[in-house]
Amino acid sequence: LESLEGKRGNPRMKPPFPAVAGLYGCPTVVNNVETIASVVPVIEMGGDAYAQIGVGKSTGTKLISASGHINKPGVYEIELGKVSVEEFIYSDEYCGGIWKGRKLKAVVAGGSSVPILPTELILKTANGEPRMMSYESLSDGGFITGTMLGSGGFIVMDETVNIAKNLFTFARFYHHESCGQCSPCREGTGWMEKVLHNITDGHGKRSDIDLLWDIQTKIDGKTICPLGDAASWPVASAIRHFRADFE
Secondary structure (H helix, E strand, O other), rough: OOOOOOOOOOOOOOOOOOOOOOOOOOOOOOOOOHHHHHHHHHHOOOOHHOOOOOOOOEEEEEEEEEEEEEEEEEEEEEEEEOEEEEHHHHHOOOOOOHHHHOOOEEEEEEOOOOOOOHHHHHHHHOOOOOOOOOHHHHHOHHHHHOOOOOOOEEEEOOOOOOOOOOOHHHHHHHHOOOOOOOHHHHHHHHHHHHHHEEEHHHOOOOOHHHHHHHHHHOOOOOOOHHHHHHHHHHHHHHHHHHHHHHH
């Protein structure tokens, strides 16, 4: 909206939300392509009928972009809440299992901005039930033992992956994408990239792990837009669940 008005493309403070005061101060609805694509079946079926697809608040279908160490990477449309994470990864209908017969180590369920979970937490919820491909099930347990479905960017990592090296790739991306408007994000993402570069390049110190944790706490929840949160959540979860990889 800022760019359309001829300004620098920086996030706006909210409220007011765009639906109240958007483009040139007028009510504006901003949707992504996936949302717009859902309009056709909603109109054809009717809203009530479409809402019967899925479970709970996770209604309708969701496009999942599956990548990483799987036999069948691709984009899959699933009915929310009807497929477990384990079935999605291992069934021939979807990802076809882990490539080269290796074991599953970790999954990023909803794109690079969501917490990374190890095998035991991505396949089962905190109470031991199968974790389903739905917003509610994946977020069960909060950010301690859960994650988010997010954009549906489903990244599978096998036992050979070093989580610290993977995290460096994420951190480099978020440092590059920061617009620089908020100092915690502008400075913090750069620091996280530098510290992770030292660790992965063999020049890190054990104290760097705690430094990384401290930096992400100073970014999370302290920026105008969620990019700061998106940069900090993977760092927090990676240290929480895969500290040995950093050590």
